[in-house]
Amino acid sequence: xxxxxxxxxxxxxxxxxxxxxxxxxxxxxxxxxxxxxxxxxxxxxxxxxxxxxxxxxxxxxxxxxxxxxxxxxxxxxxxxxxxxxxxxxxxxxxxxxxxxxxxxxxxxxxxxxxxxxxxxxxxxxxxxxxxxxxxxxxxxxxxxxxxxxxxxxxxxxxxxxxxxxxxxxxxxxxxxxxxxxxxxxxxxxxxxxxxxxxxxxxxxxxxxxxxxxxxxxxxxxxxxxxxxxxxxxxxxxxxxxxxxxxxxxxxxxxxxxxxxxxxxxxxxxxxxxxxxxxxxxxxxxxxxxxxxxxxxxxxxxxxxxxxxxxxxxxxxxxxxxxxxxxxxxxxxxxxxxxxxxxxxxxxxxxxxxxxxxxxxxxxxxxxxxxxxxxxxxxxxxxxxxxxxxxxxxxxxxxxxxxxxxxxxxxxxxxxxxxxxxxxxxxxxxxxxxxxxxxxxxxxxxxxxxxxxxxxxxxxxxxxxxxxxxxxxxxxxxxxxxxxxxxxxxxxxxxxxxxxxxxxxxxxxxxxxxxxxxxxxxxxxxxxxxxxxxxxxxxxxxxxxxxxxxxxxxxxxxxxxxxxxxxxxxxxxxxxxxxxxxxxxxxxxxxxxxxxxxxxxxxxxxxxxxxxxxxxxxxxxxxxxxxxxxxxxxxxxxxxxxxxxxxxxxxxxxxxxxxxxxxxxxxxxxxxxxxxxxxxxxxxxxxxxxxxxxxxxxxxxxxxxxxxxxxxxxxxxxxxxxxxxxxxxxxxxxxxxxxxxxxxxxxxxxxxxxxxxxxxxxxxxxxxxxxxxxxxxxxxxxxxxxxxxxxxxxxxxxxxxxxxxxxxxxxxxxxxxxxxxxxxxxxxxxxxxxxxxxxxxxxxxxxxxxxxxxxxxxxxxxxxxxxxxxxxxxxxxxxx
Numbered sequence: 001x002x003x004x005x006x007x008x009x010x011x012x013x014x015x016x017x018x019x020x021x022x023x024x025x026x027x028x029x030x031x032x033x034x035x036x037x038x039x040x041x042x043x044x045x046x047x048x049x050x051x052x053x054x055x056x057x058x059x060x061x062x063x064x065x066x067x068x069x070x071x072x073x074x075x076x077x078x079x080x081x082x083x084x085x086x087x088x089x090x091x092x093x094x095x096x097x098x099x100x101x102x103x104x105x106x107x108x109x110x111x112x113x114x115x116x117x118x119x120x121x122x123x124x125x126x127x128x129x130x131x132x133x134x135x136x137x138x139x140x141x142x143x144x145x146x147x148x149x150x151x152x153x154x155x156x157x158x159x160x161x162x163x164x165x166x167x168x169x170x171x172x173x174x175x176x177x178x179x180x181x182x183x184x185x186x187x188x189x190x191x192x193x194x195x196x197x198x199x200x201x202x203x204x205x206x207x208x209x210x211x212x213x214x215x216x217x218x219x220x221x222x223x224x225x226x227x228x229x230x231x232x233x234x235x236x237x238x239x240x241x242x243x244x245x246x247x248x249x250x251x252x253x254x255x256x257x258x259x260x261x262x263x264x265x266x267x268x269x270x271x272x273x274x275x276x277x278x279x280x281x282x283x284x285x286x287x288x289x290x291x292x293x294x295x296x297x298x299x300x301x302x303x304x305x306x307x308x309x310x311x312x313x314x315x316x317x318x319x320x321x322x323x324x325x326x327x328x329x330x331x332x333x334x335x336x337x338x339x340x341x342x343x344x345x346x347x348x349x350x351x352x353x354x355x356x357x358x359x360x361x362x363x364x365x366x367x368x369x370x371x372x373x374x375x376x377x378x379x380x381x382x383x384x385x386x387x388x389x390x391x392x393x394x395x396x397x398x399x400x401x402x403x404x405x406x407x408x409x410x411x412x413x414x415x416x417x418x419x420x421x422x423x424x425x426x427x428x429x430x431x432x433x434x435x436x437x438x439x440x441x442x443x444x445x446x447x448x449x450x451x452x453x454x455x456x457x458x459x460x461x462x463x464x465x466x467x468x469x470x471x472x473x474x475x476x477x478x479x480x481x482x483x484x485x486x487x488x489x490x491x492x493x494x495x496x497x498x499x500x501x502x503x504x505x506x507x508x509x510x511x512x513x514x515x516x517x518x519x520x521x522x523x524x525x526x527x528x529x530x531x532x533x534x535x536x537x538x539x540x541x542x543x544x545x546x547x548x549x550x551x552x553x554x555x556x557x558x559x560x561x562x563x564x565x566x567x568x569x570x571x572x573x574x575x576x577x578x579x580x581x582x583x584x585x586x587x588x589x590x591x592x593x594x595x596x597x598x599x600x601x602x603x604x605x606x607x608x609x610x611x612x613x614x615x616x617x618x619x620x621x622x623x624x625x626x627x628x629x630x631x632x633x634x635x636x637x638x639x640x641x642x643x644x645x646x647x648x649x650x651x652x653x654x655x656x657x658x659x660x661x662x663x664x665x666x667x668x669x670x671x672x673x674x675x676x677x678x679x680x681x682x683x684x685x686x687x688x689x690x691x692x693x694x695x696x697x698x699x700x701x702x703x704x705x706x707x708x709x710x711x712x713x714x715x716x717x718x719x720x721x722x723x724x725x726x727x728x729x730x731x732x733x734x735x736x737x738x739x740x741x742x743x744x745x746x747x748x749x750x751x752x753x754x755x756x757x758x759x760x761x762x763x764x765x766x767x768x769x770x771x772x773x774x775x776x777x778x779x780x781x782x783x784x785x786x787x788x789x790x791x792x793x794x795x796x797x798x799x800x801x802x803x804x805x806x807x808x809x810x811x812x813x814x815x816x817x818x819x820x821x822x823x824x825x826x827x828x829x830x831x832x833x834x835x836x837x838x839x840x841x842x843x844x845x846x847x848x849x850x851x852x853x854x855x856x857x858x859x860x861x862x863x864x865x866x867x868x869x870x871x872x873x874x875x876x877x878x879x
Contacts, residue, residue: 020047020115021046021047021048021107021109021113021114021115022044022045022046022047022060022105022107022115022117023044023045023046023047024043024044024045025042025044025105025117025119026042026044026119027118027119027120028119028120028121028122029041029042029084029119029120029121029122030121030122030123030124031086031092031121031122031123031124032092032123032124032126033092033093033094033095033123033124033125033126034091034092034093034126034128035086035091035092036086036088037085037086037087037088037089038085038086038088039085039086040083040084040085041072041083041084041085041086041121042083042084042119043077043081043082043083044060044081044082044083044084045080045081045082046060046080046082046107046109047080048080048109048110048111048113049109049111049113055080055109055110056080056107056108056109056110057108057109057110057112058106058107058108059074059076059082059107060074060082060105060106060107061074061105061106061107062074062103062104062105063104063105063106063116064103064104065101065102065103065104066101066102066104067098067101069090069098069101070087070089070090071086071087071088071089071090071091071092071101072084072085072086072087072101072103072121073085073086073087074105084103084105084119084121092123094123094124094125094126095125095162095163097123098123099122099123100120100121100122100123101120101121101123102118102119102120103118103119103120103121104116104117104118105117105118105119125163127163127209127211127213128161128162128163128213129209129213129214129215130159130160130161130162130167130207130208130209130213130214130215131159131160131161131162131215132157132158132159132207132215132217133158133159133160134158136157136158136159136205136217136219140217140218140219140220141155141217141218141219141220142220142222143155143186143219143220143221143222144221144222144223144224145188145192145221145222145223145224146223146224146226147191147192147193147194147197147223147224147225147226148191148192148193148226149188149191149192150191151187151188151189151190151191152187152188153185153186153187154178154186154187154188154221155185155186155219156183156184156185156186157169157180157184157185157186157205157207158184159184159207159215161209163209165209165210165211166209166210167184167207167208167209168182168207168208168209169181169182169183169184169205169206169207170205170206170208171186171203171204171205171206172203172204172206173204176201176203177189177190177192177201178201178203178221180205184207186203186205186219192223194223194224194225194226195225197223198223199222199223200220200221200222200223201220201221201223202218202219202220202221203218203219203220203221204216204217204218204219205217205218205219225261229259229260229261229316229322230259230260230316230322230323230324231257231258231259231260231267231269231314231315231316231322231323231324232257232258232324233255233256233257233314233324233326234256234257234258235253235254235255235256235257235326237253237328238326238327238328238329239328239329239330239331240252240253240328240329240330240331241330241331241333242291242295242330242331242332242333243332243333243334243335244295244296244297244298244302244332244333244334244335244337245294245295245296245297245335245337246291246295247291248290248291248292248293248294249290249291249292250290250291251288251289251290252280252289252290252291252330253288253289253328254286254287254288254289255271255282255287255288255289255312255314255326255328256287257269257271257287257314257324259316259322261316262316267316268316269285269287269314269315269316270284270285270314270315270316270317270318270321271283271284271285271286271287271312271313271314271315272284272312272313272315273310273311273312273313274311274312274313274325275309275310275311277308277310278292278293279291279292279293279294279295279308280292280293280308280310280330282312287312287314289310289312289328295332297332297333297334297335297373298334298337298338298371298372298373299371302332303373306331306332306333306334307329307330307331307332308329308330308332309327309328309329309330310327310328310329310330311325311326311327312325312326312327312328313325313326314326334372334373334374334377335377336372336376336377336430336432336433336434336436337372337377338370338371338372338377338436339370339428339429339430339436339437339438340368340369340370340380340428340429340430340436340437340438341368341369341370341371341438342364342367342368342428342438342440343367343368344367345438345439345440345441346440346441346442346443347362347364347367347440347441347442347443348442348443348445349361349362349442349443349444349445350444350445350447351405351409351444351445351446351447352446352447352449353409353410353411353446353447353448353449354408354409354410354449355405355408355409356408357405357406357407357408358404358405358406359404359405360402360403360404361393361403361404361405361442361444362402362403362442363400363401363402363403364382364401364402364403364426364428364440365382365399365400365401368380368401368428368440370430376431376432377430377432379430379431379432380428380429380430380431381398381399381428381429381431382395382398382399382400382401382426382427382428383398383426383427383429384425384426384427385403385424385425385426386424386425387422387423387424387425388419388422388423389419389422389424390422390424391406391407392405392406392407392409392422393405393406393422393424393444394406395426401426401428403424403426403442409446411446411448411484411485411486412451412483412484412485419446420445420446420448420486421443421444421445421446422443422444422445422446423441423442423443424441424442424443424444425439425440425441425442426439426440426442427439427440428440448484448485448486448488449484450484450488450538450539450540450541451483451484452482452483452484452541453482453538453541453542453543454480454481454482454490454536454537454538454541454542454543455480455481455482455483455543456478456479456480456536456543456545457478457479457480457481458545459545459546460545460546460547460548461476461478461545461546461547461548462547462548462550463475463476463516463547463548463549463550464549464550464552465518465522465549465550465551465552466522466551466552466554467521467522467523467524467551467552467553467554467556468554468556468662469518469522471518471519471520471521472517472518472519473517473518474515474516474517475516475517475518475549476515476516476547477513477514477515477516478492478509478514478516478534478536478545478547479514480492480514480536480543480545482538484538488538488539489512489538489539490536490537490538491511491512491536491537491538491539492509492510492511492512492513492514492534492535492536493509493511493534493535493537494507494508494509494532494533494534494535495533495534495535495544496532496533497530497531497532497533498530498531498532498547499532500520500526500527502520503519503520505519505532506518506519506520506522506530507519507530507532507547507549509534514534514536516534516547522549522551523551524551524552524553524554524591525557525590525591527551528550528551529548529549529550529551530548530549530551531546531547531548531549532546532547532549533545533546533547534546534547553591554591554662555591555592555649555662555663555664556591556662556664557589557590557591557592557664558589558649558664558665558666559587559588559589559592559597559647559648559649559664559665559666560587560588560589560666561585561586561587561588561647561666561668562585562586562587563585563668564666564667564668564669565668565669565670565671566583566668566669566670566671567670567671567672567673568580568581568583568671568672568673569672569673569674569675570625570672570673570674570675571674571675571677572629572631572674572675572676572677573677574625574628574629575625575628576625576626576627576628577624577625578624578625579622579623579624580610580623580624580625580672581623582622583622583623583670584620584621584622584623585620585621585623585645585647585668586619586620587619587620587647587666588619589649589664592649592664594618594619595617595618595619596649596650597616597617597618597619597621597647597648597649598615598616598647598648598650599612599614599615599616599621599645599646599647600645600646600647600648601643601644601645602644602645602646603642603643603644604641604642604643604644605641605643606636606638606641607627607635607636608626608627609625609626609627609628609629609636609641610623610624610625610626610641610643610672611623611624611626612624612645623670629674631676631769634769634771637769637771637786637787639673639674639676640671640672640673640674641670641671641672641673641674642669642670642671642672643669643670643671643672644667644668644669645667645668645669645670646665646666646667647665647666647667647668648663648664648665648666649663649664650663706778707778769786770784770785770786770791770792770793771786771787772784772785772786772787773785773795781794781795782794782795783795
């Protein structure tokens, strides 16, 4: 927004529209540093034009400042009264910030009058309190002094005045054994005795400037005791006994000691374990020894050495103090804390069906143990054999844990529940209290025995398939079953047959589902039946079945005719009923009777001039002219016929069968050119000149070309005229005109005439039908055109639309008088708009066309009239 306002200001200054609108806005104002937000710097008014009924369009705004700052803003006091105020962001500081700010204030009323004024604000200095620096500025200062230290400087106070004034230091209370110098150094005045003097002093340090402003901070001075005596243990017991697996935090012993330096006051001793140990820790302040890690009597090294020795040390200082050491021994007792474990905890065994009773399966004791160290904690037995089907198994002894099979399992027996895997559970349990136990899982898988062959649902399959069935389609399914339990996966495959000369196998069977599909297109005309062998296998045993595929005939072959493309020419006067050029087509169809063919001319047979005979019931047919051509009346307009003939093979199908049978169609393309009757007169002359006449036909799509050319020409002529006017003016200025002199009139020299040449015009007349008319957008005249050939001519006034012979051109190359007559007659029939063009063109010199040029134009006209049938009076237009 400020950038837009600044642009408007600059635009107003450049255009000279700057008008004073501010009233009472001084050039300079002052504000004191550290001024709070919202303090008024100066007040001013805005005067607007009497025409500005709505007041101010853009309120007074600070659009720029030098240097940049956001410390000032403009507030409205009501009406057209405003004031500049401080924002407090940032707070003005005389010592660290610029001393002066130039504010560019802009305003605009509703009539567009603007004003820009610069307000200079100077920041004035203000005496401020001295400030502490360093640690005293952010926290309460703590100073530590060792007892017995001689008087010395213990701290240097760091303070400063914002105005760089000289500071004075003072210390309260006056009774403390400390003093402060003029430079702010704090000194102790005596040697301190920790046992006699206070342990802590609080000092108030005050710093004051020359105007009496001051700041105060508190300093805390602590006296540190000096240790000079060694502590001693008061605990007499040296051996302790605890059971294993005590929870962390369990107290083993309470070690105590005393320090002679602390007589009459609580001792401040520090306890620690000097030997490396991961099981115990001691509280450094209280001396309580407790368990911190898991103590497992059954694991190494405690399994072999169940006692732990510790060296406990007491110290009267956190570091470099006096110390004393004591050795204690802790004996670990074993408890029954582990259940018996078996590895693996789950056993998997395979047993063939029909296995004989009494077969030994597994000895569980070989895989189980209890890691407790002392008996009876490590003794256990096996009990509680259970699970579905456990009646087929037994444990011969609770001590040995031997599992033996007692029954016979046949998976195919209907009385058998059909379970393949039996899940048994055995409990292994401690003898000692608290009788920990674990569950052993035994999975007995009854391994099936492949006893039966797969059996197909039938020994042979027959599928009837249409020959037009899509490749990849399913044509049937074979199925086989196996009496073995559980049901085995049967895999299907083609093992013999099903191939042809071109394909090794044209059938495919799904290996898992038995679904038979075709891989190649079936053809009744080639093979009517396919036989192949499929096999069903359960990976060990297999059986086979035969599959017969009968191919059903379908009308899927289209008629093939010869020739399928032919091009010829016929005269326009060919008699009706004539076999055109003796043309005959012969058709064949591999799956249809010759009597089933029907012939249709589907495309290109305009006005139904052509037909085939016979049109149905034969495999041969002739092309017949059905009706004569009529170009003179305009009934026929096309000279080239592109016939597309369809040959169908549905002639023998009944109405009922047409809805269920396929119909195939063959195609033949014929190109027929109609030749008009010759009307060309050939004149034999010893020497002649062929005249070609070229005419530009107007295209409605290029209407803009003459328009653009005309506009460009007018602009060029105007520019040349202006340059000529400037040139004449310059010549008259530099070369004044001389006196008039007698001038001899120029005599027009007779123009040499070129010898005439005999011109013979050879014309071919064609009948052209002008079946449409349109308006020329350039000249406004009406012209006629032929929608087929594109031939055009100007339409004479009050002349109806009628046919006209093409190629009628009056040659005037050999007769100048005849040419002038034609031109005069044409000029008398021109439209008013064309006359205006001739008046414009009269100012330009005309060039007479030579006989050679006329001859070339006539020759070109002859060539174009043969291809398009142009009219000799076709309208001329630019493309």
